[in-house]
Amino acid sequence: QLQLQESGPGLVKPSETLSLTCTVSGGSISTRNYFWGWIRQAPGKGLEWIGSVSYSGGAYYNPSLKSRVTISSDTSENHFSLTLSSVTATDTSVYYCARHPGGYGSGKGEFDYWGQGTLVTVSS
Amino acid sequence: EIVMTQSPATLSVSPGQRATLSCRASQSVSTNLAWFQQRPGQAPRLLIYGASTRATGIPARFSGSGFGTEFTLVISTLQSEDSAIYYCQQYNDWPPLYTFGQGTKLEIK
Numbered sequence: 001q002l003q004l005q006e007s008g009p010g011l012v013k014p015s016e017t018l019s020l021t022c023t024v025s026g027g028s029i030s031t032r033n034y035f036w037g038w039i040r041q042a043p044g045k046g047l048e049w050i051g052s053v054s055y056s057g058g059a060y061y062n063p064s065l066k067s068r069v070t071i072s073s074d075t076s077e078n079h080f081s082l083t084l085s086s087v088t089a090t091d092t093s094v095y096y097c098a099r100h101p102g103g104y105g106s107g108k109g110e111f112d113y114w115g116q117g118t119l120v121t122v123s124s
Numbered sequence: 125e126i127v128m129t130q131s132p133a134t135l136s137v138s139p140g141q142r143a144t145l146s147c148r149a150s151q152s153v154s155t156n157l158a159w160f161q162q163r164p165g166q167a168p169r170l171l172i173y174g175a176s177t178r179a180t181g182i183p184a185r186f187s188g189s190g191f192g193t194e195f196t197l198v199i200s201t202l203q204s205e206d207s208a209i210y211y212c213q214q215y216n217d218w219p220p221l222y223t224f225g226q227g228t229k230l231e232i233k
Contacts, residue, residue, distance in 0.1 A: 111170060
């Protein structure tokens with residue numbers, strides 16, 4: 001059974017960089033045609049896709065966050081990571097990692113496996 | 125960016141009855157649409173993908189339909205455990221620019 005687990009600091013100071021890692025077990029992040037994404041949810045709000053990294057390491061970002069986001073993968077550790085720079089209080093959210101199929105012309109992109117989420121608070 | 129709009133914002137239905145949730149896209153997404161259930165304190169759970177295909181382990185009480193810009197999730201024979209927020213998500217774009225609706229809160233009276 002595929003499992004995803006987020007890890008990282010729960011508290012980040014304003015203007016600093018948020019860094020999270022998603023460790024995958026029960027499957028490989030190199031599995032062809034799968035992508036590994038980050039989604040966040042501000043308290044009491046809806047879901048926002050941050051970006052995804054493909055099985056081959058290519059990254060795709062939400063344009064609204066692109067200038068501050070980097071998503072990368074480490075196949076040797078079977079995990080992928082998120083960094084979000086210059087954070088403010090509006091970045092306070094539960095951050096989820098999730099898997100989705102995808103690729104040009106695939107007609108796929110549904111998030112089928114999710115981590116439990118981790119709350120990151122931006123505060124001094 | 126494709127904007128997803130869900131209605132109603134809140135829906136209150138009695139146990140055993142049927143709930144109908146709507147999702148509208150600002151432009152056509154074909155059938156590249158998914159539905160999720162999120163219970164309090166939990167991660168979203170995939171219910172439907174491809175607009176109408178149930179995900180693994182999802183009971184037949186959940187059914188999705190639609191194409192283009194109008195989509196519907198129907199939950200029949202409502203149970204107390206169906207109380208949750210339901211989100212739609214489109215994945216039509218390539219390169220990906222995935223967007224979610226704002227959610228419909230379903231309350232079981």
